[in-house]
Amino acid sequence: MADIAKPYLAFLGDGTSPAQCKTAFGLRDWCRSDVVGQYGLAGCAVDLGIPWMSPGDAAAGGARSLVIGVAPVGGAIPESWWPVLFASLEAGLDIVSGMHTRLASVPGLADAASDGGRTLHDVRRNERVFGVATGRRRSGRRLLTVGTDCAIGKKYAALAITDALHSLGVHAEFRATGQTGILIAGRGVALDAVVSDFVAGAAEWLSPANDSDHWDVVEGQGALCHPAYAGVTLGLIHGTQPDALVLCHDPGRKHLASFPEYPIPDLKTAMDQYVAAARLTNPQSRFVGMTVNTSELDEPARTRLFSELTARFGLPACDPIRDGAGLIARRLLEEFSTEGPTAGGAQRG
Amino acid sequence: MADIAKPYLAFLGDGTSPAQCKTAFGLRDWCRSDVVGQYGLAGCAVDLGIPWMSPGDAAAGGARSLVIGVAPVGGAIPESWWPVLFASLEAGLDIVSGMHTRLASVPGLADAASDGGRTLHDVRRNERVFGVATGRRRSGRRLLTVGTDCAIGKKYAALAITDALHSLGVHAEFRATGQTGILIAGRGVALDAVVSDFVAGAAEWLSPANDSDHWDVVEGQGALCHPAYAGVTLGLIHGTQPDALVLCHDPGRKHLASFPEYPIPDLKTAMDQYVAAARLTNPQSRFVGMTVNTSELDEPARTRLFSELTARFGLPACDPIRDGAGLIARRLLEEFSTEGPTAGGAQRG
Numbered sequence: 087m088a089d090i091a092k093p094y095l096a097f098l099g100d101g102t103s104p105a106q107c108k109t110a111f112g113l114r115d116w117c118r119s120d121v122v123g124q125y126g127l128a129g130c131a132v133d134l135g136i137p138w139m140s141p142g143d144a145a146a147g148g149a150r151s152l153v154i155g156v157a158p159v160g161g162a163i164p165e166s167w168w169p170v171l172f173a174s175l176e177a178g179l180d181i182v183s184g185m186h187t188r189l190a191s192v193p194g195l196a197d198a199a200s201d202g203g204r205t206l207h208d209v210r211r212n213e214r215v216f217g218v219a220t221g222r223r224r225s226g227r228r229l230l231t232v233g234t235d236c237a238i239g240k241k242y243a244a245l246a247i248t249d250a251l252h253s254l255g256v257h258a259e260f261r262a263t264g265q266t267g268i269l270i271a272g273r274g275v276a277l278d279a280v281v282s283d284f285v286a287g288a289a290e291w292l293s294p295a296n297d298s299d300h301w302d303v304v305e306g307q308g309a310l311c312h313p314a315y316a317g318v319t320l321g322l323i324h325g326t327q328p329d330a331l332v333l334c335h336d337p338g339r340k341h342l343a344s345f346p347e348y349p350i351p352d353l354k355t356a357m358d359q360y361v362a363a364a365r366l367t368n369p370q371s372r373f374v375g376m377t378v379n380t381s382e383l384d385e386p387a388r389t390r391l392f393s394e395l396t397a398r399f400g401l402p403a404c405d406p407i408r409d410g411a412g413l414i415a416r417r418l419l420e421e422f423s424t425e426g427p428t429a430g431g432a433q434r435g
Numbered sequence: 436m437a438d439i440a441k442p443y444l445a446f447l448g449d450g451t452s453p454a455q456c457k458t459a460f461g462l463r464d465w466c467r468s469d470v471v472g473q474y475g476l477a478g479c480a481v482d483l484g485i486p487w488m489s490p491g492d493a494a495a496g497g498a499r500s501l502v503i504g505v506a507p508v509g510g511a512i513p514e515s516w517w518p519v520l521f522a523s524l525e526a527g528l529d530i531v532s533g534m535h536t537r538l539a540s541v542p543g544l545a546d547a548a549s550d551g552g553r554t555l556h557d558v559r560r561n562e563r564v565f566g567v568a569t570g571r572r573r574s575g576r577r578l579l580t581v582g583t584d585c586a587i588g589k590k591y592a593a594l595a596i597t598d599a600l601h602s603l604g605v606h607a608e609f610r611a612t613g614q615t616g617i618l619i620a621g622r623g624v625a626l627d628a629v630v631s632d633f634v635a636g637a638a639e640w641l642s643p644a645n646d647s648d649h650w651d652v653v654e655g656q657g658a659l660c661h662p663a664y665a666g667v668t669l670g671l672i673h674g675t676q677p678d679a680l681v682l683c684h685d686p687g688r689k690h691l692a693s694f695p696e697y698p699i700p701d702l703k704t705a706m707d708q709y710v711a712a713a714r715l716t717n718p719q720s721r722f723v724g725m726t727v728n729t730s731e732l733d734e735p736a737r738t739r740l741f742s743e744l745t746a747r748f749g750l751p752a753c754d755p756i757r758d759g760a761g762l763i764a765r766r767l768l769e770e771f772s773t774e775g776p777t778a779g780g781a782q783r784g
Contacts, residue, residue, distance in 0.1 A: 221662030221694055278632040282667045285631045313570030313716050317670025318631045324662050345570055348715075359711075366697075367662050 090207050090272040091150035091180050092120045095141060099167060100129035101156040107132045109184060109266050110155025116245050116270045122149045127166060132156075141170065145177040151207075153182045153269055162187050171195055175204050182207040184265035209268045210276050212288075219286035219325050221367055226296030227422060229374070230328035231306040232360050234350050235342050236315060239334040239406065240306035241267050243377040246406030247332065248303045250415035258301040261292050263322065267305045277307050277318060285318060289325025301418070304328070310359050311351045312342060320363055327368040330418055331360055336379040337391065357399070373401055374421055375414035380405040439556050439621040440499035440529050441469045444490060448516055449478035450505040456481045458533060458615050459504025465594050465619045471498045476515060481505075490519065494526040500556075502531045502618055511536050520544055524553045531556040533614035558617045559625050561637075568635035568674050570716055575645030576771060578723070579677035580655040581709050583699050584691050585664060588683040588755065589655035590616050592726040595755035596681065597652045599764035607650040610641050612671065616654045626656050626667060634667060638674025650767070653677070659708050660700045661691060669712055676717040679767055680709055685728040686740065706748070722750055723770055724763035729754040 094113060101107040113121050114134045123139035126132070141152060152174040158164055163171075163185065171189070174181055175198050183189050189206040190196040199206050229247065231240040244260055244267075251258035260267070262274025280288045293302040304326050308315030335353065342348040351359075357373055364371035376395055380388045388405070395403035402413035443462060450456040462470050463483045472488035475481070490501060501523040507513055512520075512534065520538070523530055524547050532538050538555040539545040548555050578596065580589040593609055593616075600607035609616070611623025629637045642651040653675050657664030684702065691697040700708075706722055713720035725744055729737045737754070744752040751762035 219663035221697060278630070280631050281627070282629050282631045282634045282670065283627040283664065285666045286663050311715065313673050314568035314635050315632065316673055316715070317634045317666040317668075319666075320669045321631065321666025324665055348570060362708075366660065366665070 090182055090209075090269070091205075092117075092272050093122045093149050094120055094151050094153040094182070095139065095144035095149045095174075095179065096121050096124045096134060096136075096155040097152050097167075097170065098124055098126040098130050098132050098134075099154075099156040099158065099164070100127045101132045102129070104132060107156045109153075109157070109269065110134055112266045113153065113155060113269060120272070122147050125152075125170070127170070141174040141177040141179055145179055149179060151180040151182050154185065158185065161185065163189070163192055168192055168195075172198055175199055175202050178202070178204070180205040180207060182209065182269060184209050184269060186210060209265045209274075210279055212276055212279055214275075214291075216280060216284040216288040216291055218284065219290050221324070223327060223368070224290075224295035225298055226293075226300045226302065227298075227330070228293050228302045228304060228326050228328045229330040229332060229418065230304045230323065230326045230364075231332045231334055231377075232319070232323070233306060233309050233334040234311065234353070234356050235309050235336070235339060236312060237343060238309075238336050238339070239377055239379055243332055243334050243406050243411065244303045244305045245270065246377075246411035247414055247418075250411045251301055251303070251418070253412070254415055254419065256301060256415070256419065257297065257299060258303055261302050261304040263289075263292070263305045263307050274305075277322060282317065282321075285321030286325035289322045290327075293326055306334070309342075310363060311348070311356060313345065313348060323360070323363050324367045328364055328371050329368060329422065330374040331364060331371060332414060333357055333360070333373060333376045335376060338379070338382050353399070373399070374417050375401050375411075376403040377406050377411065377414070378403055380408060439531050439558075439618070440554075441466075441621050442471045442498050443469055443500050443502045443531070444488065444493035444498045444523075444528065445470050445473045445483060445485075445504040446501050446516075446519065447473055447475040447479050447481050447483075448503075448505040448507065448513070449476045451478070451480045453481060456505045458502075458506070458618065459483055461615045462502065462504060462618060469621075471496050474501075474519070476519070490523040490526040490528055494528055498528060500529040500531050503534065507534065510534065512538070512541055517541055517544075521547055524548055524551050527551075527553070529554045529556060531558065531618060533558050533618060535559060558614045558623075559628055561625055561628055563624075563640075565624075565629060565633040565637040565640055567633065568639050570673070572676060572717070573639075573644040574647055575642075575649045575651065576647075576679070577642050577651045577653060577675050577677045578679040578681060578767065579653045579672065579675045579713075580681045580683055580726075581668070581672070582655060582658050582683040583660065583702070583705050584658050584685070584688060585661060586692060587658075587685050587688070588726055588728055592681055592683050592755050592760065593652045593654045594619065595726075595760035596763055596767075599760045600650055600652070600767070602761070603764055603768065605650060605764070605768065606646065606648060607652055610651050610653040612638075612641070612654045612656050623654075626671060631666065631670075634670030635674035638671045639676075642675055655683070658691075659712060660697070660705060662694060662697060672709070672712050673716045677713055677720050678717060678771065679723040680713060680720060681763060682706055682709070682722060682725045684725060687728070687731050702748070722748070723766050724750050724760075725752040726755050726760065726763070727752055729757060
């Protein structure tokens, strides 16, 4: 898809809970400097703690896109939102949505955008047609976050690792593969919407050849142990050709979310499976760290868990929400600063 | 997609080589009784060895669909074909195409079909929207053909095994996942066109709950060792939940077709990988046979190869094109006739 114009005005609709507005909170937490303000309708009970402003004021203050940061009940775009959408276009803002329903389903909105030279971004749709993966190595380094389930922190881990690499002065880019990640990055590929034959090809496109010391930090999707989504995960692994893998885990989860018949796999088993899969397209692929959701643990339990994981796997372990991912970023540099330049062009391994 | 109305009239266009008309030959070889005749244009140099007839004569003789059995040079539908397509609709035939180009790209064809109450089938497109896989076991038995590469005989193996099961009086259905397979079966899912999140769900839909002694024989796609298509393969495996796997191999192939950097994997390695993947959703999944392309081998070499494979893996091995698949069908029944009824409803393994 085309890059999304930043900065954003975050639209909260008449959202009544932070859970309903988690996209807006994700933007505030992960690209605060790209969000000039928030805007809500009567009944909105959510506050991001940033300035309130109308679309007109936001545009005057430099905003370039209104981002829908709330999930509408029922999935469709409520009529009560329509005036805000038209007003935003009139004010000169593009409109960005991560909903299943297309923005163009609002009567007249596509014409209004086109007349005003504005863009409607439906980030769940890919305008681009991807090709079949080549399987050929390319220059630059890549890290991919993988997990023991869906929705287990792969996006947050990738964002935290990117931040930590930037703090260390490393050239690194977060590569988004899901809707919220795309809003944060302003670009990316909604991988779950790509036709199956082209998933690995889309992953190759998303993290193209780069300088040999440049890191793409790619947001993982699904899980290899997942009965519905493992195919997407495998295509993403093969196309990314990750030099480095990071496992994301939640020790409180006993089975896959919404799939009670499927237990969370043993960590060693899961990691062996990921490495074996990744080595098809990058024979040097290996784990460099683990992230763990420790929100339910007190400080002694957290410390004990990290120590156990590090002792068992020889890898740094952290909770990126509470601790950042500096440990993993440093391990990454230690591991790879001593290696030669990355593969380039059509070479393999 | 909706079922395709049989029997067929096979359209050869101005095809000059059997390779160009391989879809038509596939139909003749695998559903001969569903093909009433063939029709070609001036310049057609291919002969299926079945009666020549016009669309009108075919319709009068009971045909219900014209199937495009030739691959046009360049991919688009040549203007020289248009009169045949309109004449077929007028004669009361539906039109079926496995081309990338939609039939509706022919000016006026969609309207002509609609006016006459006829259907245009583009078998590479799925009209149906599939859901996310459930991962729950369902009653009935399933066999899936898998391979050491793409285009290595998975469709032919599945068709031959289905035929052999029928000969043994077993209730079995061939389940098509690719365009030619769909033409042969008259139904199926073009798996490579399904959005990635729903591949496993589409595979569940394709081989639904059935009688406990019923076998679905599912056409495999891609290969787990393939850098571009492994994701499709894994989703198909997880959704099919195969009780039985059959490995398709070509001993003359040293690397993946069009991917010279990727060697054909060792058979044992490939089989271990398939079984491990399949056991996520069916913990009893195992191999029951191997098919081998022996077109380049003389009789002593063939016999030696089959013996070696059977000695090494303890599995029947055959070339379905030359020998049929009776060995595999008999092994299937030996293996599974002694087992209890299959899982039903929401139970797991």
